Amino acid sequence: MRLIFTLIAVYFIYTPLFSQCVDSTNIYTFTHNGTIYEIVKEAKTWVDAAACAAERNGYLVEINDLNEQNAVYNAIIIGAEISPSYTSIANGGGIAYVWIGANDQQTEGTWLWDGNNDNTGINFWVGEGDNGSNNGSTIDGAYYNWGGTSTGSPNEPDNYGTGQDCAAIALAGWPSGTTMLGIPGEWNDIVGTSQLYFVIEKNSSNSFNDHDNDLNEDLKIYPNLIEGTLIVDMNYELIEIYDINGKLLNTYTTSKVIDISELLKTIYFIRITGDSFVKTKKIILN
Numbered sequence: 001m002r003l004i005f006t007l008i009a010v011y012f013i014y015t016p017l018f019s020q021c022v023d024s025t026n027i028y029t030f031t032h033n034g035t036i037y038e039i040v041k042e043a044k045t046w047v048d049a050a051a052c053a054a055e056r057n058g059y060l061v062e063i064n065d066l067n068e069q070n071a072v073y074n075a076i077i078i079g080a081e082i083s084p085s086y087t088s089i090a091n092g093g094g095i096a097y098v099w100i101g102a103n104d105q106q107t108e109g110t111w112l113w114d115g116n117n118d119n120t121g122i123n124f125w126v127g128e129g130d131n132g133s134n135n136g137s138t139i140d141g142a143y144y145n146w147g148g149t150s151t152g153s154p155n156e157p158d159n160y161g162t163g164q165d166c167a168a169i170a171l172a173g174w175p176s177g178t179t180m181l182g183i184p185g186e187w188n189d190i191v192g193t194s195q196l197y198f199v200i201e202k203n204s205s206n207s208f209n210d211h212d213n214d215l216n217e218d219l220k221i222y223p224n225l226i227e228g229t230l231i232v233d234m235n236y237e238l239i240e241i242y243d244i245n246g247k248l249l250n251t252y253t254t255s256k257v258i259d260i261s262e263l264l265k266t267i268y269f270i271r272i273t274g275d276s277f278v279k280t281k282k283i284i285l286n
Contacts, residue, residue, distance in 0.1 A: 021052035024238055024273060028080035030246035032071040036202040037061060037246075039080040039098070043087065046166035049099045049198035050117035059115030060101030061199040062122075065143050072100075072199055073169060073185045079247070082197060084171040084184065091161065092190040093174030093181065099198035100187065102167035108159065111167070115201065125157075131181055132158030147174065147182020155181045157189035166192035169199075221270065221281060228261025230270075230283075238273040260285070 028039040044052060046060075053059050063069050076082050076098055087096045101115025102124070109128065114121035125144055127136035130153055138144050147170065148155030157164065167187050173179035174188065182188060220233040232239065232255065239252040241260070244267045252258055260268075260283075268283045 021055045028075065029240075029242060029248060029271075030071070030075045030079055031244075032068060037072065037075065038200040038202070039076055039082070039197065040200060041080060041082065041197050043195035043197060044099075045195060046099055046103065046192035046198075047117060049196070050101070050115060053101075053198070053200040054116040056200055056202075058200040058202040060099055061201040062101050062113040062115055063143065063145070069143070069145055069185070076169065076199070077171070082171065086171075087196065088176070089190055089194050089196070091164065091194065092168070092170070092188050094176035095170060095172040095174045097168035097170055097188065097190060097194070097196050099166065099168050099196045101201070102187070103165050103192070104157070104189075105165045105192070108165075111157070128158050129154040129156045131155040131160070145185070145187050147186040147188050149186055150183055156187065159189060163191050164189040166190060166194075168194075168196060221272070228259065230258040230260060232256050232258065234272075234274075236272050236274050238271075240271045240273075242269040242271065244268070 022040050022042050026041040028041070030037050030039075038056065038058070040049070040052070050060050061072060063072060077084075082096075082098065084096055088094050089097055101113050101121075102111050103114055104111045106112070106119055109126055110123055111125040112121035112123050122142070123139050124142035125136065125138055125146075127133065129136045129146055129148060131148075136146075136154060136157070144154070146154035146156040157167070166189065168190055170182055170184055170186055170188055173183050174181050222231045222233065237253065239255070239258070240248055241250045242248055249268070263285055265285045268285070270281045270283060272279045272281075
C-alpha cells in the first residue's frame with residue numbers, strides 16, 4: 001500500500017552537552033494542552049533538579065489548574081510507572097515524592113513558582129496550613145493542592161522542623177500509612193536536599209506547535225513513499241517516535257532506515273538526539 005508522508009518541522013533545540021544532566025532512558029515524556037513535560041526518574045536535590053530542567057530548556061513543573069494537576073499525577077503513576085514506594089523521605093512523613101517547581105527559599109512562607117531557580121516567579125501562596133501557623137492563603141485565587149486540600153482546609157505547608165522550603169507531589173498519604181495530613185497527589189513542603197525524581201515542563205518554544213522553523217533544514221530525515229520507511233541521513237545517538245499524546249512508541253540507536261509502514265494514519269512526533277542537540281519533527285501519515 002502506498003503511503004503519503006508529510007513532514008513538518010516543529011521545533012529546534014540546541015543545548016551543548018544536552019544529555020549530561022540525565023540519561024535519556026530515564027525520561028518519560030507526555031504532553032498536556034500542547035505543552036511537553038518530562039518525568040525524570042533520577043533522584044536529585046531540588047536545586048540540582050531545577051538546574052537539570054533549565055539545561056533541558058525547561059523548568060520544574062508549574063501546576064496552574066486541576067486538569068494540569070491530574071495530567072501530571074497520572075503521568076507519574078500510570079505513564080512513568082513510578083512506584084509509590086521508590087523512596088522514603090523522613091522529613092515528609094516517610095513516603096515518596098516527586099519534585100515540582102514551587103519553593104519559599106527566598107522568603108519563608110512566600111511560595112513562588114520558580115522552577116528554574118532564578119529567584120523570580122509567580123507568588124501563588126503565603127503562610128502555613130493548619131499543621132503549621134494556620135495563616136496560609138492563596139494569592140489572587142491561584143490554584144494550589146497542598147496536603148489536606150481535599151478535606152477543605154490545607155494542612156500544608158507547615159515548615160515542620162524548619163528548612164522545608166521546596167514543594168513536591170506525594171505518591172502516598174502521609175504520615176506513612178495514614179492520610180492525616182494529605183493524600184496521594186497532594187503537595188507537601190520538604191527539605192530541598194532530599195533526593196527525588198522530578199517533573200520538567202518545557203518552555204513554550206519547545207512545545208509541539210504547527211509551524212515551520214528554517215533552522216530544521218539540516219534535519220536529514222526523508223520519507224520513502226513506496227516502502228513506508230524513513231531514511232535517516234545524519235549521525236544521531238537516539239531517535240524516539242511518540243504518538244500525539246506523548247506516549248513513546250519506539251526507539252532507535254543505529255538504524256538508518258526506520259520502518260513505519262504499520263503505524264496508523266495519524267500524527268506522530270520524531271525526536272532526534274545528537275551529541276549536542278535535540279530536534280523534533282511532526283509526521284502526518286495520510
